[in-house]
Amino acid sequence: MPAETAKHFEALEANAQTLLSVFTRAGYEAVSPAIIQPAGVFLDVVGETLRARTYVFTDPDGDELCMRPDLTVPTCRLHIERHSPANVTAKYSYNGPAFRFQPQGSDLAHTREFRQTGIEAFGEANRERAEVEIVATIVAGIEAAGLSSYTLRFGDLGLLRAILRAAEMPSHWRQRLMHLFWHPAAFKAELRRLTLEPGSAYAQIPKALREALDPNDPAAAEAAVANYLERNGIEAVGLRSTAEIAENLLGRVEDARSEPLSEKTAQLIASYLAIVSPARASARRIRELATLMGVNIESAVGAHEWRLELLARAGIDLERAEFSAEFGRALEYYTGFVFEVINPGLGRKSPVAGGGRYDHLLKAVGAEQDVPAVGAAVHTDRLLAAVNNGNGGSANV
Amino acid sequence: MSDKMILGVPSKGRLMEQTAEAFAAAGLTLRKTGNERGYRGEVVGYPDIDVAFISASEIAWYLKTGRVHVGVTGEDLVSEQMSDAASRVTFLKKLGFGRADVVVAVPDCWIDVRTMAELAEIALPFRRAHGRWYRVATKYLNITRRFFAAKGLTDYRIVESLGATEGTPAAGTAELIVDITTTGTTLAANGLRVLDDGVVLRSEANLISSNAADWSPANREIMAEITARMTAAR
Numbered sequence: 001m002p003a004e005t006a007k008h009f010e011a012l013e014a015n016a017q018t019l020l021s022v023f024t025r026a027g028y029e030a031v032s033p034a035i036i037q038p039a040g041v042f043l044d045v046v047g048e049t050l051r052a053r054t055y056v057f058t059d060p061d062g063d064e065l066c067m068r069p070d071l072t073v074p075t076c077r078l079h080i081e082r083h084s085p086a087n088v089t090a091k092y093s094y095n096g097p098a099f100r101f102q103p104q105g106s107d108l109a110h111t112r113e114f115r116q117t118g119i120e121a122f123g124e125a126n127r128e129r130a131e132v133e134i135v136a137t138i139v140a141g142i143e144a145a146g147l148s149s150y151t152l153r154f155g156d157l158g159l160l161r162a163i164l165r166a167a168e169m170p171s172h173w174r175q176r177l178m179h180l181f182w183h184p185a186a187f188k189a190e191l192r193r194l195t196l197e198p199g200s201a202y203a204q205i206p207k208a209l210r211e212a213l214d215p216n217d218p219a220a221a222e223a224a225v226a227n228y229l230e231r232n233g234i235e236a237v238g239l240r241s242t243a244e245i246a247e248n249l250l251g252r253v254e255d256a257r258s259e260p261l262s263e264k265t266a267q268l269i270a271s272y273l274a275i276v277s278p279a280r281a282s283a284r285r286i287r288e289l290a291t292l293m294g295v296n297i298e299s300a301v302g303a304h305e306w307r308l309e310l311l312a313r314a315g316i317d318l319e320r321a322e323f324s325a326e327f328g329r330a331l332e333y334y335t336g337f338v339f340e341v342i343n344p345g346l347g348r349k350s351p352v353a354g355g356g357r358y359d360h361l362l363k364a365v366g367a368e369q370d371v372p373a374v375g376a377a378v379h380t381d382r383l384l385a386a387v388n389n390g391n392g393g394s395a396n397v
Numbered sequence: 398m399s400d401k402m403i404l405g406v407p408s409k410g411r412l413m414e415q416t417a418e419a420f421a422a423a424g425l426t427l428r429k430t431g432n433e434r435g436y437r438g439e440v441v442g443y444p445d446i447d448v449a450f451i452s453a454s455e456i457a458w459y460l461k462t463g464r465v466h467v468g469v470t471g472e473d474l475v476s477e478q479m480s481d482a483a484s485r486v487t488f489l490k491k492l493g494f495g496r497a498d499v500v501v502a503v504p505d506c507w508i509d510v511r512t513m514a515e516l517a518e519i520a521l522p523f524r525r526a527h528g529r530w531y532r533v534a535t536k537y538l539n540i541t542r543r544f545f546a547a548k549g550l551t552d553y554r555i556v557e558s559l560g561a562t563e564g565t566p567a568a569g570t571a572e573l574i575v576d577i578t579t580t581g582t583t584l585a586a587n588g589l590r591v592l593d594d595g596v597v598l599r600s601e602a603n604l605i606s607s608n609a610a611d612w613s614p615a616n617r618e619i620m621a622e623i624t625a626r627m628t629a630a631r
Binding site for chain 1: 530
């Protein structure tokens with residue numbers, strides 16, 4: 001349905017203009033990043049899965065380009081072009097088409113060409129205040145556009161990070177689990193492996209080599225790997241060095257020497273991820289779990305609680321809001337707070353708006369260092385559909 | 398276009414010869430009509446079949462779009478070009494030639510990587526050391542993406558490779574490959590090894606019908622007869 005008729009296009013445009021006027025009045029400068037973008041940036045940041053949904057093509061110069069699959073990355077690139085170093089505060093708004101292949105075929109809520117109208121705030125050091133301002137501005141926009149029936153969904157990766165940091169385990173397990181957050185099945189499997197048999201991979205290392213691996217002597221381990229390859233007539237192929245191979249093997253030696261992750265800790269991590277609760281009650285639920293685990297994650301829970309308080313002060317109705325610990329697992333570039341606006345008529349699979357914190361994205365697309373960043377976009381076609389549908393149902397969580 | 402049933406047959410190489418042999422074993426003679434270098438043909442004794450000699454990968458495409466009714470091509474090519482092969486085509490008969498496996502192969506010197514799970518495990522350390530995800534060279538973009546996703550592996554980059562894929566890790570243009578192999582000798586010669594659970598697809602040539610083609614009752618009958626003859630032959 002992407003603007004198939006002039007009438008529909010005008011309705012969408014009017015809707016987007018309502019949003020934009022709310023955004024610009026709130027101080028978000030309107031920008032128009034290019035529709036055609038270098039493909040590599042997107043693929044590096046969002047990974048190969050999105051490539052299957054991105055319209056990628058090669059131009060006559062042989063450069064790999066794409067139709068932008070969202071406007072966040074293009075806005076980051078625009079910011080970096082304007083500011084060097086990029087670590088300065090700036091607020092942007094945008095309105096325009098984004099493009100994604102829909103493997104199940106296009107339908108009303110999932111069109112291959114859709115319009116995003118959104119905002120991004122870069123460089124703001126006061127994290128919770130920046131996050132709340134984004135939510136409040138988006139909510140003000142969609143209400144101005146006529147949406148009254150919606151619920152909110154919150155998540156926060158900072159809480160999981162705090163739990164993993166506080167739980168007793170070797171630091172590389174922590175890193176691995178954090179990375180696996182975006183791969184739920186693998187996360188579960190790894191948690192189980194660390195509890196039952198963290199040293200299982202160690203036994204697979206050839207015996208002759210195993211004995212020469214000492215975590216306190218990486219140089220000797222590297223020599224042992226090189227020696228093993230030579231003795232077995234295995235050619236060193238490719239860019240991955242023997243030092244990297246040795247480092248990975250040493251990690252397994254350490255795994256085998258470590259106490260397994262306690263059953264209790266693993267269970268509590270899993271229970272944390274299972275939390276789905278009304279937003280107001282969520283801080284208490286998380287604190288209860290922390291007490292059971294015997295860990296102190298007060299600074300992360302405090303930040304979460306403070307954010308809710310600021311949201312309430314900004315006029316957000318928290319009775320409409322739910323906290324879900326799992327939420328945020330779909331898109332790998334989010335690093336902290338995440339939120340979604342859901343219309344009951346369209347359902348959870350088709351959020352009307354969504355966004356969150358992505359502190360590593362600017363560096364990933366070319367900034368010299370990490371820059372605090374938070375933003376959100378309205379799926380304008382869905383917003384219009386929900387409003388035209390008489391808001392489609394009640395707004396109770 | 399005629400009302401005849403169109404049969405797509407590989408236009409060159411071993412695959413063309415073996416297809417002709419498979420039909421011959423069922424007592425069916427494939428013959429080019431007109432010029433020996435032409436691309437049209439017939440099945441002797443079946444005036445209602447038009448034979449089109451086309452490349453194996455095009456046959457998969459033609460089956461998908463319904464431009465041929467029945468075709469002979471590899472499962473790998475069908476699987477690459479259709480994410481929903483089961484709904485678009487019907488596999489009528491495995492033909493027992495053109496056997497090849499699509500596999501995930503890594504440098505043999507990666508003695509710490511024997512499984513897909515271990516491959517996933519080194520994604521993050523590799524990125525830390527090299528500033529990017531590892532690259533997978535392949536011509537099977539879709540098959541690779543589907544297989545890796547099913548294994549929970551998303552942190553990699555595909556590099557499209559249309560030839561000499563096995564050489565890309567040594568050349569430094571990719572870290573690992575997804576490619577077709579028949580005996581494994583080429584992989585070994587390039588210092589590569591198939592992961593323990595890295596067989597993506599066991600492929601062979603198949604007789605396949607298109608669900609998208611325009612099927613008249615007469616053409617259905619011809620297809621059923623050809624399939625029955627091919628099945629009885631082995």
